[in-house]
Amino acid sequence: MPNMLPPSRPQRTLAVAQLSNSLGDGAYYVTSALYFTHVVGLAPARIGLGLTVAWAVGSVVGVPLGRIADRRGPRGTAVLLALATGAAVASFLVVRDFLPFLVAACLYATAQSGLAAARQALLAGLVAEEERTAVLAHLQSTLNAGLAVGAALGGLALSAGSRPAYLGVFAIDALSFLLCALVLLRVPAVAPAPAVRGARLEVLRDRPYAVITLLNTVLLLRMPLLSLGLPLWITECTDAPEWLVSALFMLNTGAVMLFQVRTARSVTGLATAARAIRRSGAFALTACGVFALSAGSPPRVAVTALVGGSVLLAAAEMLQSAGSWQLGFGLAPAGRIGEYQGFFGSGVTVARTLGPLLLTALLVGMGALGWLLLGGLFLVASYALGPVARWAAGTRQEPAPVSVV
Incomplete structure (x- = not known):
């Protein structure tokens, strides 16, 4: 490959x-x-x-x-x-x-x-x-x-x-x-970056970047969804076989391995990053709706819904990843890449720490309605990232040459 x-x-x-x-x-x-x-x-x-x-x-x-x-x-x-x-x-x-x-x-x-x-x-x-x-x-x-x-x-x-x-x-x-x-x-x-004026941890004072990190953290709930939410849903709320848990993990891993590079080619700046993330939110909402159909369905229907939802979730993941990489790097000031990426990467940790509690409450506690609420959360966060990225780009000393739409 x-x-x-x-x-x-x-x-x-x-x-x-x-x-x-x-x-x-x-x-x-x-x-x-x-x-x-x-x-x-x-x-x-x-x-x-x-x-x-x-x-x-x-x-x-x-x-x-x-x-x-x-x-x-x-x-x-x-x-x-x-x-x-x-x-x-x-x-x-x-x-x-x-x-x-x-x-x-x-x-x-x-x-x-x-x-x-x-x-x-x-x-x-x-x-x-x-x-x-x-x-x-x-x-x-x-x-x-x-x-x-x-x-x-x-x-x-x-x-x-x-x-x-x-x-x-x-x-x-x-x-x-x-x-x-x-x-x-x-x-x-790589030579150390020259000293930059400002606070020692300037990223903690950069409110637009903090909001972007927060919204991206919401979208990163797809990570515990794949590792915990779906396995719990399959075993507790559907009649699908338990072996499907590992099969869906392999499906996701294989899809990202094969198609992430191709998906990322369309992301070339802040505008295309915002567009990719909006598309990821739409895919994530659709995936959650399809997952919800697996509850109370015959095993064959449940398996079909779970596989179809997983394909949509993989597409959402690849688009969200490509868009978030562009935003995380593109809005970080030169000389502070490590500092800003350390903060941006904390979203992964927060999603993995708090995600299990939220997903358990939504999916196991509320069933199909929980899936729709989760999908709506993904959609709102994905659409909010565009305006916030435009706000962040406007606060940079050297705004990105490509406008965010």
Whole structure:
């Protein structure tokens, strides 16, 4: 699948780094919950509490870590944070109680959040502004390919069900971040950004950018929707077979892997980004309406509705991703890319932290009406992003040359 790889060598090296740790992450994602309950012996409620606290810490610390990447150089910062993430994963191997688990989880979430911001700053230094969305699409395809393969490895560990199998998965994930750090050392160094006048964390005072981040966080609720909302809906509210949960995950991963690059080609500036996000909101609303039809339907009808809704949701995800990348980078001032991306990336953390509570209340608690309310929320947020992006562009010292419509 050559379409997954970016054209130039530095960009391909970034893709290899992305692939290396996504393989380990894919295995980690499908086994971590059972590892912490069956091997470590923690109660599910304590695991949920620990991860919520950890990701809350990570979302806050990601901004100053992004600032460090701007000032000290993104490549060296990314390498150190990749090593810190690997060390955090390795520490899970010796965790036997809640407090050490909480400390390790906070280190993991902090390093992951900072690594994401540093990588974005590194990409900004290596790729021309007009090419960033296309390159990010390639990286997203690579990410999904790695997650899919990693999830398959995790599935083997789940089938074995033994302590050594689980420990092997965590060891692979830790080593994958070590490999990521080594690969990042092969990327050309990017000079630290010169000092910029203003507050030390200017992004916290940038109200238009904060509103964009908030609206984008609403759209990112599609992430826990795929990993938690749909599985709960399928098992609790429909007569569809449980194996459909994994099938829909594979469908989403494969679609993004194959079509994200093609989808992102239409996004070339702030105007096209706003248009893509509006289309994503329409697709998301339609997907939610189709998902709602699966309740109380015969199994064959339910499966058809769930598959159709998942196709629409994948289209919404690819459009929203491409548009949000353009807005997140295009509205960040030069010299503050890491800082701003650290803040923008906190939306992922917030969506994953608060999303499960909201989705459970809407979907399991309200049924079909909850799906329609969720779809309406997606649509409103997607249409609001255009005017807010126009507001943000007008507050820049050097407004984007393309108007937002």
